[in-house]
Amino acid sequence: MSNQRLIYGFHAVNARLWQNPKSITELYIQEGRQDARIRDVLEKAAAENIRIHFADTQRLNNIAKGARHQGVAGFIDASKNHIHLEDVLENLQEPPFLLILDSITDPHNLGACLRTADAMGVHAVIAPKDKSAGLNATVSKVACGAAETVPYITVTNLARTLRELKEYGIWIVGTDTGGKSDLFHYTIPQSVAWVMGNEGEGMRRLTREHCDELVSVPMFGTVESMNVSVSAGMVLAETRRQRVSQQD
Numbered sequence: 001m002s003n004q005r006l007i008y009g010f011h012a013v014n015a016r017l018w019q020n021p022k023s024i025t026e027l028y029i030q031e032g033r034q035d036a037r038i039r040d041v042l043e044k045a046a047a048e049n050i051r052i053h054f055a056d057t058q059r060l061n062n063i064a065k066g067a068r069h070q071g072v073a074g075f076i077d078a079s080k081n082h083i084h085l086e087d088v089l090e091n092l093q094e095p096p097f098l099l100i101l102d103s104i105t106d107p108h109n110l111g112a113c114l115r116t117a118d119a120m121g122v123h124a125v126i127a128p129k130d131k132s133a134g135l136n137a138t139v140s141k142v143a144c145g146a147a148e149t150v151p152y153i154t155v156t157n158l159a160r161t162l163r164e165l166k167e168y169g170i171w172i173v174g175t176d177t178g179g180k181s182d183l184f185h186y187t188i189p190q191s192v193a194w195v196m197g198n199e200g201e202g203m204r205r206l207t208r209e210h211c212d213e214l215v216s217v218p219m220f221g222t223v224e225s226m227n228v229s230v231s232a233g234m235v236l237a238e239t240r241r242q243r244v245s246q247q248d
Contacts, residue, residue: 006137008064008073010037015145016076021048023076028055028063030071041072083151088124089168096170098193100126102207104228107133111142112229118146120236125150128158162210165193174203174211175231182218188239196232199225
């Protein structure tokens with residue numbers, strides 16, 4: 001199956017079981033495990049009529065390609081996880097809050113960004129299909145379930161998508177060391193899409209040109225840059241903080 005994707009670990013598997021169980025094609029459970037977490041997985045999987053295989057540790061290690069699987073792994077039909085940007089925007093109950101990741105190729109960074117996006121209530125994460133890590137088992141594991149809860153939308157033409165977002169009245173704000181404003185003195189628009197580039201080269205030129213504003217993340221120490229997932233965490237948390245303060 002060309003759309004088949006591996007997931008492993010309790011967070012990723014449980015999130016998928018509760019959020020999109022129909023996408024799971026089969027699960028592998030470590031034989032002999034009788035603890036509460038395994039029982040919960042088995043109970044939910046049985047209720048959803050998901051095919052279950054019991055496997056020894058070596059087979060699970062082979063399936064998960066040596067990753068820390070915690071005794072549970074499975075395969076999903078990724079085509080059943082597809083969602084369109086319009087579906088997200090047209091069903092919101094508050095101003096759009098989006099994260100755009102331009103050329104983030106490290107799956108650990110993508111997973112961490114998804115986890116933070118979930119925590120801060122981001123409505124969707126958008127990334128180009130090329131020059132992007134894409135969802136895989138490592139991303140799902142690092143995201144601790146967020147890869148199954150936060151819509152992850154890949155687009156063929158990011159510049160065109162940015163123009164479409166502007167038509168929805170969404171302000172495109174890029175993060176850049178040369179930004180005119182800094183995060184702690186910037187009033188974040190109600191409808192916002194934050195753009196993060198990769199650590200080495202930042203945003204691509206065309207992406208930068210489509211930003212309505214560039215904002216820097218203040219640095220007070222000696223290091224010159226931060227991990228992209230840390231920077232994303234800062235701007236998303238500040239966005240949520242300002243939204244909460246405006247409601248008080």
